Amino acid sequence: MxxxxxxxxxxxxxxxxxxxxxxxxxxxxxxxxxxxxQSGVTKTELAPYLARIEARIARNPSNETWPLTEEIWASIVAEAGAASSRRIGNRYERSAANEIVSIAQDVSPATVIATVLAMVLMWRDRPRRFRTDDALRVQIARRVRALSSRHVGLRYDHRTGQQVRIYREMTPKAAALLGRKLMTAFGAIGLRLADLDARDRKAATETKQRLATAISNLQ
Structure with a gap:
């Protein structure tokens, strides 16, 4: 021992x-x-950040950012499709490629991208929620992968007589590679959206302060 x-x-x-x-x-x-x-980021925990991303997109429906990000994702998926079919090469990269292909078959590009952007927004707002940069990338990978049901199966529990859900975990290296790809592709965009959020919050605070001052000066 x-x-x-x-x-x-x-x-x-x-x-x-x-x-x-x-x-x-x-x-x-x-x-x-x-x-x-590091604890896992839950769907409920991410929801308010996802709502902020969706609100930003709704305020800028014709902005070219959104279709361009979908083109980036399409390129990642195409590259992954080629990598997943190779018999030679790094097995962890092939595993990450298989995860990307599975996600793309099950989840819309807009949902994948919004989830990554929401994770970046959460990281900017709550940096201590992520213990390391590696942990951030793995959590991004896990949340995006959770959008798909392809890694979920059923197992019969003889003790309870019921079917129970079982989850196939990614290998640590595949998760890190997937998270790195997503962060490289969309991280800068997420940080820009975080800056815009901070700007809007500052403007709203200043407006409230001016109103409070104006009210105090009423006679």
């Missing part, structure tokens, strides 16, 4: 092995979420 202790602050559990810096729980979390102390 190893004498090492998990390096995650306040954990105190034994390390999974003499070669691991983390206990079994945090080692598993690292594999799934990109950092040993």
């Amino acid at each position: 190893t004498a090492r202790i998990c390096t995650v602050p306040n954990c105190g559990s034994p390390a999974a092995s003499d070669f691991s810096p983390h206990c079994r729980r945090h080692k598993s979390t690292l594999r799934r979420h990109g950092a040993p102390d």
